[in-house]
Each structure stands twice: as C-alpha cells, then as structure tokens.
Amino acid sequence: MQIDRFEKRVLMISGALVAVFIFSMLYARSKYNDLPACIPFNKTYTEPKVTKLDDKTYQVFAVAQMWQFQPAQIYIPVGSDVDFYLTSKDVVHGFFISEKNVNMMAVYGNINKQTVKFDKPGVYKITCHEYCGTGHQNMQAEVIVNDPAAR
Amino acid sequence: MMTENTNANQNALSLGDWQLSPWLKRIIYWELGIPLALLSIGIYHGLMQVIYRAGVLHQSAFAGLDYYQGLTLHGVINAIVLTTFFAVAFGHATITFYLKREPTKTLTLLSFWFMVIGTLMAAWAMLSGKASVLYTFYPPLKGHPLFYLGTALLIVGSWFPLFDWSRLYRQWKRENPETKTPLAVLGTLVNFIIWFVCTLAVAYEVLVVILPWALGYKPTVNVTLARTLFWFFGHALVYFWLLPAYVMYYNFLPKLAGGKLYSDMAGRIAAFLFLIYSVPVGVHHQFSDPSITKGIKLFQSILTFGVTIPSFITAFTIAASLEYAGRKRGAKGLLGFFTKLPYLDTDRYLFAYLICGLFLFIFGGLTGIVNASSELNNTIHNSAWIPGHFHMTVAGPVFLGIIGMSLYLYQTTSGKKLFMSKVAVIIPYLWVIGILIFSTGLSWGGLIGEPRRTNLGLTYLNPKSELFTPEWVPTTMLGLLGGIIMFIAGIMFLVVFFGTMLKKRSAEGMLTFPVSEALHDEKRIPLFDKFKPWLAAMAVILVIAYVPAFVDATKNPGPGAPRFTPDNPVPVQTEQPSATTTTGLTKPLSFNKN
Ligand code: HEM
Ligand SMILES: [Cu+2]
Ligand SMILES: [Cu+2]
Numbered sequence: 215m216q217i218d219r220f221e222k223r224v225l226m227i228s229g230a231l232v233a234v235f236i237f238s239m240l241y242a243r244s245k246y247n248d249l250p251a252c253i254p255f256n257k258t259y260t261e262p263k264v265t266k267l268d269d270k271t272y273q274v275f276a277v278a279q280m281w282q283f284q285p286a287q288i289y290i291p292v293g294s295d296v297d298f299y300l301t302s303k304d305v306v307h308g309f310f311i312s313e314k315n316v317n318m319m320a321v322y323g324n325i326n327k328q329t330v331k332f333d334k335p336g337v338y339k340i341t342c343h344e345y346c347g348t349g350h351q352n353m354q355a356e357v358i359v360n361d362p363a364a365r
Numbered sequence: 366m367m368t369e370n371t372n373a374n375q376n377a378l379s380l381g382d383w384q385l386s387p388w389l390k391r392i393i394y395w396e397l398g399i400p401l402a403l404l405s406i407g408i409y410h411g412l413m414q415v416i417y418r419a420g421v422l423h424q425s426a427f428a429g430l431d432y433y434q435g436l437t438l439h440g441v442i443n444a445i446v447l448t449t450f451f452a453v454a455f456g457h458a459t460i461t462f463y464l465k466r467e468p469t470k471t472l473t474l475l476s477f478w479f480m481v482i483g484t485l486m487a488a489w490a491m492l493s494g495k496a497s498v499l500y501t502f503y504p505p506l507k508g509h510p511l512f513y514l515g516t517a518l519l520i521v522g523s524w525f526p527l528f529d530w531s532r533l534y535r536q537w538k539r540e541n542p543e544t545k546t547p548l549a550v551l552g553t554l555v556n557f558i559i560w561f562v563c564t565l566a567v568a569y570e571v572l573v574v575i576l577p578w579a580l581g582y583k584p585t586v587n588v589t590l591a592r593t594l595f596w597f598f599g600h601a602l603v604y605f606w607l608l609p610a611y612v613m614y615y616n617f618l619p620k621l622a623g624g625k626l627y628s629d630m631a632g633r634i635a636a637f638l639f640l641i642y643s644v645p646v647g648v649h650h651q652f653s654d655p656s657i658t659k660g661i662k663l664f665q666s667i668l669t670f671g672v673t674i675p676s677f678i679t680a681f682t683i684a685a686s687l688e689y690a691g692r693k694r695g696a697k698g699l700l701g702f703f704t705k706l707p708y709l710d711t712d713r714y715l716f717a718y719l720i721c722g723l724f725l726f727i728f729g730g731l732t733g734i735v736n737a738s739s740e741l742n743n744t745i746h747n748s749a750w751i752p753g754h755f756h757m758t759v760a761g762p763v764f765l766g767i768i769g770m771s772l773y774l775y776q777t778t779s780g781k782k783l784f785m786s787k788v789a790v791i792i793p794y795l796w797v798i799g800i801l802i803f804s805t806g807l808s809w810g811g812l813i814g815e816p817r818r819t820n821l822g823l824t825y826l827n828p829k830s831e832l833f834t835p836e837w838v839p840t841t842m843l844g845l846l847g848g849i850i851m852f853i854a855g856i857m858f859l860v861v862f863f864g865t866m867l868k869k870r871s872a873e874g875m876l877t878f879p880v881s882e883a884l885h886d887e888k889r890i891p892l893f894d895k896f897k898p899w900l901a902a903m904a905v906i907l908v909i910a911y912v913p914a915f916v917d918a919t920k921n922p923g924p925g926a927p928r929f930t931p932d933n934p935v936p937v938q939t940e941q942p943s944a945t946t947t948t949g950l951t952k953p954l955s956f957n958k959n
Pocket of ligand 2 (some may be wrong): 255273278280281282307308342343344345346350353
C-alpha cells in the first residue's frame with residue numbers, strides 16, 4: 215500500500231499531537247496528582263466531621279444527601295492541605311469547588327478522596343453538580359478559609 | 366426491480382437510482398417523521414432550559430412541566446429517540462441503495478414496532494412525571510419501570526436491522542468477492558456493530574441490574590457497577606450518533622461540493638479505527654467517580670486520545686476533498702477554495718447542512734480533547750462546559766446531518782419539491798450562529814463554576830435567593846440568546862419538513878444519493894475489506910480496557926443502595942426490608958445551610 219505524500223504528513227502530525235497530549239497529561243499528573251482517589255468502602259467515612267491532623271493538615275469527612283452537604287460550613291486556616299473524603303447517603307451527588315479544581319462524585323456505598331491546598335483566604339463554594347432530585351439547585355456548602363469576615 | 370442488482374462488471378458498482386418498494390418507503394417515512402414530530406417537544410424544552418437557566422423564570426415548573434422533567438424529555442427525545450430512529454432509517458436507505466437489495470419486510474416491521482412501542486412507553490413515563498431521572502437514569506434515583514422497559518425496547522428494536530443488513534451484505538459479497546465494499550455500507554455496518562456491542566451493556570444494566578430493583582424484587586443496587594455499565598454504552602452512543610454524519614461527509618459531501626473524495630482508503634481506516642477504539646473508552650466519563658483506580662483512568666484517557674486519530678484523518682480527507690472541489694472551480698491560493706463552494710445553492714441544500722455541521726465539529730473536537738484529558742477534566746466535569754461541548758457535536762454535525770438528510774431522503778424519494786427552499790438553505794447557518802453563541806455562554810459558564818443540569822433560575826440566578834451568583838448572569842444570558850436563535854432555526858426546519866410533506870408530488874420519487882467518486886481510488890486491500898480481524902481486535906481491547914474497571918466496580922463499593930424517588934430523601938420501602946434501607950434519615954430535610 216503506497217501512502218499519499220500529504221496523508222503521510224498528516225498522519226505524522228496527528229501522531230505527534232496525540233503524543234504531546236499524552237505527555238502533558240502525564241506531566242500534570244506527576245506534578246499535581248489531583249485526581250479523585252479510589253478508596254474501598256469503610257463505614258468511618260460516613261459520619262460528617264472535620265478533623266485537624268496538625269496545624270497545616272485537615273481532614274474533612276463530607277456527606278452529601280438530598281439536598282445538603284454536611285458539614286455545611288468548613289473553617290480552615292490559610293495554607294492548609296485538606297483531604298476531602300466524600301460519600302453520599304442516598305442518590306448520586308456532585309462535589310465541585312470550581313476555583314480549586316476539586317471535582318468529585320458522591321456515590322452511595324463509595325468513598326471518594328481528593329486533596330487540595332487552600333493558600334488564599336476567602337469563601338469557596340461547594341456546589342452539587344449532579345442532578346440529585348427536585349432540590350438539586352439548593353445544594354451548596356462553603357469552605358471558609360481564614361476570613362470569617364468575608365461571609 | 367430486483368433484477369438490476371448484480372453488475373456485469375465485477376469491479377464497478379452500479380449506483381443508479383432505486384425505486385423503493387412502497388412498504389419500505391412508508392416505513393422509512395415514519396421512521397423519519399415520528400422522531401421529527403417529537404423533536405418539537407425536544408426543542409421546546411431546550412428553549413425552556415435556557416430561559417430557566419438565565420433566571421428569567423424563578424419557578425420549578427412552567428405550564429405543568431418541571432425543569433428536570435423537561436430535561437429528561439429533551440435528552441431522551443433529542444439524543445436517543447431521534448438519533449436511533451434516524452440511524453435505522455438512513456441505514457435502510459444506504460444499504461438498499463448501495464447493495465441494490467431490500468431488507469425483509471417482517472424483520473423491518475418488527476424493528477419498527479419495537480421502537481415505536483418502546484418510545485411510547487418511555488414517553489408516557491416521562492410526560493406523566495414518573496421518570497424525571499434524566500437520560501442517564503443513574504440509580505439509586507428511581508424512575509417508573511416502563512421508562513426502563515421502553516428504552517430497552519427501543520434499543521432492541523434497533524438491533525434487528527443489523528442482522529438483516531449483514532445477511533444482505535454477505536450475499537452481496539458472495540456475488541462480488543473482488544469488489545471493494547462500498548464505503549457507505551462499511552460505515553453503516555461498523556456503526557451498528559458498535560451499537561450492538563455497546564448496547565449489550567446497557568441492556569444488561571437495565572434488565573438485570575435496574576429493573577428487578579426498580580420493581581422491588583431486589584432491595585439494593587450497586588451504583589458504581591450501574592454507572593460503569595451505563596458509560597460502556599454511553600460513550601459509544603456518541604459514535605453511533607456521529608457515524609451517519611461521517612458516512613455523509615465521506616460519500617456525499619465531496620460530490621455536493623462539485624469534487625471528489627480525496628481518499629477512499631482514509632475512510633475505511635477511519636471506520637475501522639472507530640470500531641476498535643470507540644467502545645472501550647467509556648470510563649473517561651468516570652474520572653471523578655470513586656472506586657475506579659487512577660491507573661484505569663489514565664489508561665482510558667490515553668485510549669481516548671486514540672479516537673482523535675480517525676477524526677484527524679477525517680478532517681484532513683474532507684478538507685482535501687473540498688479543496689479539490691474549490692480548485693476545480695478556479696480557486697486560487699492556500700485557502701481560496703473556501704470562497705468557491707455552493708453555500709447557498711437551493712438545488713444542493715444538503716451541502717449547507719453538512720458544511721455547517723463540519724464547521725461546528727472543529728469546536729466540538731477541540732473542547733472534547735479537554736474533556737478527554739483526565740487532568741483537565743477536573744476543571745470542567747459536570748459543569749456547564751459539558752453541554753457547551755456536546756451541543757457542538759451532537760447538536761452540530763450530528764443534528765444537522767440528521768435533519769438535512771431527513772429532508773433530502775424524504776424529498777427525493779417522494780418526488781416532491783422543497784417547501785420554502787430559500788429558507789431551507791439558510792436554516793443551518795442560523796443554527797451555527799445560535800450554537801456558537803449558546804456554547805460560548807455555556808463553556809465560559811462552566812469555566813467559572815456553573816453546574817450543568819441545574820435549574821439555576823430557582824436559586825443561583827434568583828436575586829432573592831441567598832445562593833444568588835451574579836458572575837453567572839452574563840454567561841447564562843449568552844446561552845439564552847443563542848438558545849432562542851437555535852429554537853427559531855429548529856422550528857423553521859420543522860415547517861420546511863412538514864410543509865414539504867404536504868406538497869403535491871411533482872416527479873417520480875427515487876432513492877438516489879450524490880455519490881462521490883474517489884480521487885485516489887486505491888486497490889482493494891483485503892484487510893480493509895473484512896470485518897473479522899477488526900472484530901477480534903475490538904474484543905481484545907475491550908477485555909483489556911474493561912475487565913479491570915468492572916473488577917473495581919464490584920470490589921471497592923460497600924453495601925448497595927436502596928431506591929429513592931427524585932422528590933424525597935427517604936428511601937422507598939421495599940417489600941423485604943433489608944439492613945441497608947435505613948440510611949439514618951427519618952424526616953425530609955430542609956436545605957438551609959445550617
Ligand atoms: C433549540 C435548541 C436547543 C436548545 C436551546 C438546547 C438547550 C439545552 C440546554 C440549556 C441544556 C442543558 C440543561 C442543563 O444542563 O441544565 C441541554 C442539554 C442537552 N441537550 Fe440541548 N438544546 C437544544 C437542542 C438540542 C439538540 C438538537 C440535541 C441533540 C440532538 C440536544 C441534546 C441535548 C442533550 C443530550 C442534553 C443533555 C441532557 C442531560 O444533561 O441530561 N439539544 N440542551
Ligand atoms: Cu446533590
Ligand atoms: Cu445535585
């Protein structure tokens with residue numbers, strides 16, 4: 215099979231482009247490693263709470279249910295790393311902190327985890343972005359970083 | 366009729382016009398007409414959605430229909446009913462035209478009635494408000510059993526033609542062993558094989574996992590497994606939408622432009638690459654899901670990039686074909702050919718529909734690459750970016766191909782003149798303008814945190830609500846403006862289509878297609894003219910890609926979930942109470958933040 219000169223070029227360019235995509239993705243992954251992690255189900259994550267591991271490290275056990283997040287307000291000092299553990303008590307919900315690229319699905323019987331650093335003070339909204347029934351548009355919570363006056 | 370089929374010349378196909386048998390013609394008309402009539406409901410709800418989202422209405426329901434009910438109708442009608450009916454009707458037409466053989470009457474009728482009855486069942490459930498679970502119907506949200514059963518019937522009905530067509534194809538192949546399979550036939554068969562394989566997963570999900578649970582025989586359901594099964598189907602679904610448009614781009618667009626197809630081989634390679642790559646990448650819809658490991662997500666992301674290759678090949682081949690057509694008409698310079706194409710030619714109105722779709726697909730493809738990158742996906746997953754992206758694909762090339770070809774098929778086979786032909790060629794351009802505005806609004810909104818599938822008008826865009834988010838006003842306004850333009854274009858199309866139907870016949874109707882010759886008509890290479898090796902490769906990749914995902918989906922989750930209706934956080938009681946039905950919630954919760 216002889217390949218047309220132009221087609222050969224196009225194949226090479228497309229191959230190179232795809233390689234660039236894949237490389238950038240791998241690079242981003244090694245640098246930020248911020249995809250939701252796979253944690254086998256464990257009952258301890260189903261009770262909402264915020265725990266402080268040390269001055270700069272917090273754990274948030276977030277529970278989504280129709281139509282609220284618990285805890286609804288999370289106070290964190292600036293500069294802390296926060297591990298979010300997420301589950302749902304009923305249907306599938308979303309957990310979206312747009313400015314921080316936190317993006318997880320809350321699924322019954324499953325635990326999702328993502329870690330993020332809050333290095334600027336402010337109020338970060340957590341929005342439910344998966345349709346979860348008639349009250350879906352009411353579902354929001356907030357992470358309040360170091361600045362209670364900002365409310 | 367049946368006698369003109371085999372050609373004396375073994376190396377060329379006779380592609381003359383074909384007179385469809387009256388019964389087949391009638392079925393094709395119904396298969397085009399029913400979903401187009403339903404489309405009026407589909408785009409009405411599209412309009413309502415942009416209105417709600419922009420905060421013009423601060424209500425949960427308007428004219429008796431709730432936002433999420435409308436969204437379910439919009440998704441199911443536009444994305445499943447219209448596309449499936451059309452693919453079957455168009456498949457009947459291409460197979461009959463290229464192979465000069467008609468499918469059998471019984472199987473065709475059976476398939477038609479399965480699809481119609483299934484659609485009616487699902488439509489009843491949605492219209493009566495018993496299945497506002499969106500077209501993805503993620504459990505443990507529970508819809509009416511007839512909703513699941515109806516969609517399953519629609520899908521099963523669309524399988525039958527594949528068996529019929531492959532029989533016709535094998536027959537043809539026996540008689541013409543040395544002739545290349547026509548590219549359009551190859552595309553149609555590839556498309557329905559993809560469809561058959563991927564719908565097996567959703568049939569399993571619906572019939573084995575969901576229905577027994579929705580009916581109350583099983584107390585709980587594994588949500589992650591259901592999601593994984595759904596996306597096995599849900600991603601391949603988008604190729605099932607897209608491939609009919611590809612068939613039109615390769616086979617008809619060059620001829621309509623006044624040129625030739627640059628390379629026929631490119632089309633074959635693209636079709637087979639779709640066959641092996643398109644099904645195994647569905648996990649890329651689950652980058653944000655729990656219980657699927659990062660390694661699988663990475664692998665699926667890389668595989669997904671593989672799917673860009675057939676798209677690049679197509680982009681190049683079609684652009685080269687158009688360039689050839691333009692140069693033949695005297696175009697000069699690198700891009701001069703763009704000015705020499707028959708954009709507003711009412712005799713070739715199909716060209717306008719196809720070229721507009723192709724133009725939108727550039728943006729659809731670019732935004733799609735963002736979605737496919739597991740890391741970038743974190744920024745936009747489930748945000749308004751997603752409908753911004755897929756309206757440039759499914760409401761772009763797919764939809765424009767569907768409506769353009771429906772009009773063309775009806776008009777040519779019925780022998781009627783087009784109703785308002787000047788309007789008919791303008792519609793796709795109007796649609797492009799609408800979509801570009803609409804999708805800009807949604808994509809931008811997604812980047813600044815606007816969620817998808819949300820009645821924003823009730824809260825986020827209601828100044829009286831404590832959740833009011835003023836940043837989203839300009840983005841949703843753009844969505845509103847674009848959506849209104851799209852709505853107008855859509856209604857204009859329905860007027861043209863049904864207006865044409867009401868016209869008197871003015872010529873003998875024939876099944877005919879603007880078949881493009883190939884500029885580089887390569888010799889037949891057996892590997893690219895056989896399904897078996899590709900099917901084997903597909904099976905291998907499928908197993909490698911999906912076994913680990915299914916293992917994850919069954920191993921990592923905890924107890925299964927009970928049933929919930931969309932308006933109540935208390936689980937629906939099942940006959941056999943089980944330990945998992947109590948979630949600790951006793952009364953409905955208010956949704957205050959504290
Ligand atoms: C008048 C034209 C249209 C308008 C104004 C429109 C508007 C919209 C809007 C605003 C959404 C997002 C709703 C939300 O996420 O809350 C949406 C979703 C959707 N649209 Fe359209 N649309 C139109 C035409 C179409 C067409 C022609 C198709 C397909 C052939 C289509 C397929 C879909 C699908 C599949 C969804 C996703 C449903 C879901 O997320 O469950 N739309 N549409
Ligand atoms: Cu929610
Ligand atoms: Cu929600």
